[in-house]
Amino acid sequence: MSKALQVVDLSMKFDDQEIFKKINFSLETGSMTALLGPNGAGKTTLVRILIGMLSPSHGYFELADDVKVGYVPQFRNIDPDYPLSIKSFIELNTPFWKSQKVKDQVNHILQETHLKGLADTRMGEASGGQKQRAYLAQALLDQPNFIILDEATASLDPKAKEELMSLIAHLNHEHKMTVLFVTHDIPLAKRYMKDYLYLSDGTVSQGKMEDFKESFN
Amino acid sequence: MFVYEFMRNAFWAATFIAITCGVVGVYVVARNFSFLAHTLSEIGFAGAAFAILMGLKPLTGMLIFALLGSIGVGELSMQTEQKESSISAISAFFVGLGILFLSLSSSSSSYATNILFGSIIGVSRSSVYQLVGLSVVVLLIIFAIQRPLNYDSFDHIGAAAHHINTGFIGVVFLVALAMAVSIGSQMVGSMLVFVLLTMPSSTARYLGKSIPSMLAWSVGLALLGVWAGLCLGYITNWPVTFFISVIEVTAYLLVYFTQAIKKRA
Numbered sequence: 001m002s003k004a005l006q007v008v009d010l011s012m013k014f015d016d017q018e019i020f021k022k023i024n025f026s027l028e029t030g031s032m033t034a035l036l037g038p039n040g041a042g043k044t045t046l047v048r049i050l051i052g053m054l055s056p057s058h059g060y061f062e063l064a065d066d067v068k069v070g071y072v073p074q075f076r077n078i079d080p081d082y083p084l085s086i087k088s089f090i091e092l093n094t095p096f097w098k099s100q101k102v103k104d105q106v107n108h109i110l111q112e113t114h115l116k117g118l119a120d121t122r123m124g125e126a127s128g129g130q131k132q133r134a135y136l137a138q139a140l141l142d143q144p145n146f147i148i149l150d151e152a153t154a155s156l157d158p159k160a161k162e163e164l165m166s167l168i169a170h171l172n173h174e175h176k177m178t179v180l181f182v183t184h185d186i187p188l189a190k191r192y193m194k195d196y197l198y199l200s201d202g203t204v205s206q207g208k209m210e211d212f213k214e215s216f217n
Numbered sequence: 218m219f220v221y222e223f224m225r226n227a228f229w230a231a232t233f234i235a236i237t238c239g240v241v242g243v244y245v246v247a248r249n250f251s252f253l254a255h256t257l258s259e260i261g262f263a264g265a266a267f268a269i270l271m272g273l274k275p276l277t278g279m280l281i282f283a284l285l286g287s288i289g290v291g292e293l294s295m296q297t298e299q300k301e302s303s304i305s306a307i308s309a310f311f312v313g314l315g316i317l318f319l320s321l322s323s324s325s326s327s328y329a330t331n332i333l334f335g336s337i338i339g340v341s342r343s344s345v346y347q348l349v350g351l352s353v354v355v356l357l358i359i360f361a362i363q364r365p366l367n368y369d370s371f372d373h374i375g376a377a378a379h380h381i382n383t384g385f386i387g388v389v390f391l392v393a394l395a396m397a398v399s400i401g402s403q404m405v406g407s408m409l410v411f412v413l414l415t416m417p418s419s420t421a422r423y424l425g426k427s428i429p430s431m432l433a434w435s436v437g438l439a440l441l442g443v444w445a446g447l448c449l450g451y452i453t454n455w456p457v458t459f460f461i462s463v464i465e466v467t468a469y470l471l472v473y474f475t476q477a478i479k480k481r482a
Contacts, residue, residue: 051378052380053377053378053380071378073374073375073378075374076372076374076375077372077373077374081422083422083423083425083426083431084371084426084427084428085426085427087427088426088427088428089371089372092367092368092371092372092375092376093364093368093375093376093379094364095364096363096364096367096428096429120426122426135375138372138375142379
């Protein structure tokens with residue numbers, strides 16, 4: 001199988017604090033990987049480097065030519081008074097006057113993320129699970145084939161977690177989307193993810209999720 | 218009423234001011250810039266007073282001060298942790314400065330009243346052209362950056378993750394805001410410019426669920442306020458600003474309480 005991402009000797013330092021040093025790993029196209037590790041291990045930092053929001057202090061990474069990365073950040077500023085509907089939120093990165101193609105795309109994504117019936121619900125009034133699906137839907141509008149989700153299930157109840165994970169499994173299965181899923185929830189990762197990356201003490205280890213033994217909770 | 222040229226001028230100016238403030242206001246509220254807009258109007262007040270002292274048009278001074286202030290205050294509001302107190306300090310300083318300029322200029326107190334509370338009736342034809350021109354410039358700026366502005370204003374984290382230059386968009390918007398504050402102040406005065414910049418758009422947040430619908434509600438409510446305000450001011454001879462404030466605040470409270478009752482039901 002071809003490689004979607006290759007990370008080579010990647011290091012990151014903030015002032016004098018070393019986050020990780022010379023880490024190497026690769027992700028295969030269509031793989032489903034959980035990025036695990038204790039708080040402060042540098043998971044979000046690694047993700048931010050991969051999406052180009054941060055520059056590494058040393059080393060580099062390569063994405064395959066046909067890879068387009070989508071990213072669902074960990075936090076969003078959506079308060080209960082937030083006015084936009086789920087549909088309008090998803091459409092934020094589209095032109096003011098939308099072509100039929102964009103409208104069709106939005107409708108398709110609403111359907112795929114099971115938000116069609118909730119399209120007119122205000123984001124501020126949506127449940128945690130609905131909001132997370134809307135964040136994912138917004139990222140999917142760019143038509144990525146590699147999606148990175150940062151702690152997407154952290155604040156969700158068990159039912160909403162299952163819904164979101166089934167959706168991610170569907171994207172991987174049906175659209176062959178490569179998934180990198182940052183989480184602390186090892187049981188959930190064991191159920192849905194196939195591989196793991198474990199970031200701890202500035203190093204990374206990689207393997208099959210079923211073989212993951214370490215616990216940091 | 219429209220047989221008088223001063224009323225026709227007032228309506229033309231008011232219409233463009235309302236459209237501009239209605240549009241800009243949607244982003245002011247989305248970005249939590251209400252306090253900043255108020256501060257800019259106080260900086261603008263000092264600018265207008267300075268212009269009078271120098272023998273210039275108040276609008277010119279207001280524009281210069283508000284534009285310079287927008288960059289400085291904007292930087293503070295984004296960088297400083299204690300932004301509220303630092304912005305308050307700037308507000309207080311500029312209001313003080315404005316009072317000093319007015320006192321030094323030994324102009325009549327009606328000048329101060331006009332700057333603080335508006336003076337749309339009696340606006341000359343050339344001033345109307347100036348206000349319309351400035352409104353068009355503000356609307357063109359917003360139109361030119363509308364896609365990243367929409368994204369950044371309503372989902373700052375998502376926009377940053379999409380590599381949108383949110384810092385640049387913020388600065389361009391502040392320039393548009395400074396201009397909107399300056400022209401809005403001609404209508405309702407620098408003390409009450411936030412009535413046009415934040416009230417219609419705050420009401421629109423309850424009524425619209427998409428950016429186009431919020432823009433439409435915000436502009437519609439601003440237009441309703443200034444048109445009705447001018448008519449009522451003409452009939453009663455009471456200040457136009459008073460009527461505009463009452464109309465915008467009433468609309469906001471009506472919608473706010475209706476929504477609160479709906480939520481409870």
